[in-house]
Amino acid sequence: xxxxxxxxxxxxxxxxxxxxxxxxxxxxxxxxxxxxxxxxxxxxxxxxxxxxxxxxxxxxxxxxxxxxxxxxxxxxxxxxxxxxxxxxxxxxxxxxxxxxxxxxxxxxxxxxxxxxxxxxxxxxxxxxxxxxxxxxxxxxxxxxxxxxxxxxxxxxxxxxxxxxxxxxxxxxxxxxxxxxxxxxxxxxxxxxxxxxxxxxxxxxxxxxxxxxxxxxxxxxxxxxxxxxxxxxxxxxxxxxxxxxxxxxxxxxxxxxxxxxxxxxxxxxxxxxxxxxxxxxxxxxxxxxxxxxxxxxxxxxxxxxxxxxxxxxxxxxxxxxxxxxxxxxxxxxxxxxxxxxxxxxxxxxxxxxxxxxxxxxxxxxxxxxxxxxxxxxxxxxxxxxxxxxxxxxxxxxxxxxxxxxxxxxxxxxxxx
Ligand code: GLU
Numbered sequence: 001x002x003x004x005x006x007x008x009x010x011x012x013x014x015x016x017x018x019x020x021x022x023x024x025x026x027x028x029x030x031x032x033x034x035x036x037x038x039x040x041x042x043x044x045x046x047x048x049x050x051x052x053x054x055x056x057x058x059x060x061x062x063x064x065x066x067x068x069x070x071x072x073x074x075x076x077x078x079x080x081x082x083x084x085x086x087x088x089x090x091x092x093x094x095x096x097x098x099x100x101x102x103x104x105x106x107x108x109x110x111x112x113x114x115x116x117x118x119x120x121x122x123x124x125x126x127x128x129x130x131x132x133x134x135x136x137x138x139x140x141x142x143x144x145x146x147x148x149x150x151x152x153x154x155x156x157x158x159x160x161x162x163x164x165x166x167x168x169x170x171x172x173x174x175x176x177x178x179x180x181x182x183x184x185x186x187x188x189x190x191x192x193x194x195x196x197x198x199x200x201x202x203x204x205x206x207x208x209x210x211x212x213x214x215x216x217x218x219x220x221x222x223x224x225x226x227x228x229x230x231x232x233x234x235x236x237x238x239x240x241x242x243x244x245x246x247x248x249x250x251x252x253x254x255x256x257x258x259x260x261x262x263x264x265x266x267x268x269x270x271x272x273x274x275x276x277x278x279x280x281x282x283x284x285x286x287x288x289x290x291x292x293x294x295x296x297x298x299x300x301x302x303x304x305x306x307x308x309x310x311x312x313x314x315x316x317x318x319x320x321x322x323x324x325x326x327x328x329x330x331x332x333x334x335x336x337x338x339x340x341x342x343x344x345x346x347x348x349x350x351x352x353x354x355x356x357x358x359x360x361x362x363x364x365x366x367x368x369x370x371x372x373x374x375x376x377x378x379x380x381x382x383x384x385x386x387x388x389x390x391x392x393x394x395x396x397x398x399x400x401x402x403x404x405x406x407x408x409x410x411x412x413x414x415x
Pocket of ligand 1: 141142173
């Protein structure tokens with residue numbers, strides 16, 4: 001298996017648009033480095049009384065367009081280079097969606113699946129204690145990501161507010177709706193992704209009603225992708241998987257029943273009326289749309305030739321490696337890239353910030369309407385550039401996004 005380094009992959013995507021944007025090697029070198037990063041060691045008292053030191057990071061990649069924005073992940077396989085790559089992706093994602101925000105990402109190496117709720121709370125608070133001088137509502141605003149949720153955001157907001165002795169909703173997004181959170185944030189990534197798929201389906205001649213969809217990952221994004229796909233677009237969700245494995249049913253899975261099953265058993269596997277499959281088998285299914293909604297680098301040069309989907313929608317960050325990307329493009333399989341397709345999360349995070357700054361609370365319909373407009377605008381810009389220049393949509397997305405960041409750096413007089 002080819003070892004992939006997400007940061008190296010993302011830097012290669014950046015190079016793909018340098019010529020079009022006439023970016024000099026020196027300027028490219030500036031953009032290939034995060035502007036700031038913080039490494040912390042976080043001591044946490046565990047339930048058995050012992051103290052464990054966790055390694056944590058926060059990377060602020062580029063803040064030319066505004067305060068940096070991006071989630072915090074809790075994951076056992078976290079590395080600083082993954083966080084750097086994800087922080088870079090956030091920079092291009094915010095720029096592509098025309099948000100006045102830069103990009104950042106944070107992470108802690110830990111396995112929340114083996115930790116109690118109390119241990120996770122103490123770790124979340126300790127992460128904020130260790131980073132409170134580095135983040136802030138007009139500096140760097142974290143959010144949920146893999147294995148962190150609205151409860152973790154509430155603890156983090158509370159800890160920050162205690163340190164600075166004033167309730168500071170705007171320091172973090174993805175909070176519970178009753179505590180400064182926005183309506184529609186929970187399923188925003190999946191909903192936004194479906195707006196992009198809906199538009200792309202028109203351009204690629206795919207009828208969504210009855211279309212076969214496979215979803216890799218059944219966390220917040222994957223599960224909402226399945227629900228919204230079935231309820232709003234009448235697609236047939238034929239397969240889903242989680243970290244343990246997947247399930248397949250030719251006629252389509254009963255998504256609400258599957259959610260119940262996962263809640264009860266901890267996995268989607270062994271779901272009645274469905275066949276167990278592996279994650280690898282899921283990626284190779286003969287479907288119309290393949291939605292990777294879990295981790296980075298799952299479609300690589302080793303398995304890309306087996307992908308039979310008509311198009312791929314990247315709901316995860318970085319799920320298709322650079323080599324696989326080139327191979328799939330050559331085979332004519334369009335990829336709706338992460339910076340376009342999963343921007344719904346950060347768009348509604350931005351809307352949450354705007355509400356927090358104004359101590360306001362918008363209705364769900366208003367949030368969703370604004371999300372839809374942003375997703376459709378970004379898709380149209382990417383599709384038009386990609387089809388006009390005959391380049392992959394990822395390259396088109398990077399060209400638009402990097403161009404905006406470069407322009408901001410020039411106006412600021414940095415370069
Ligand atoms: N973690 C999400 C992402 O990767 C959302 C980030 C945010 O809302 O700031 O896009």
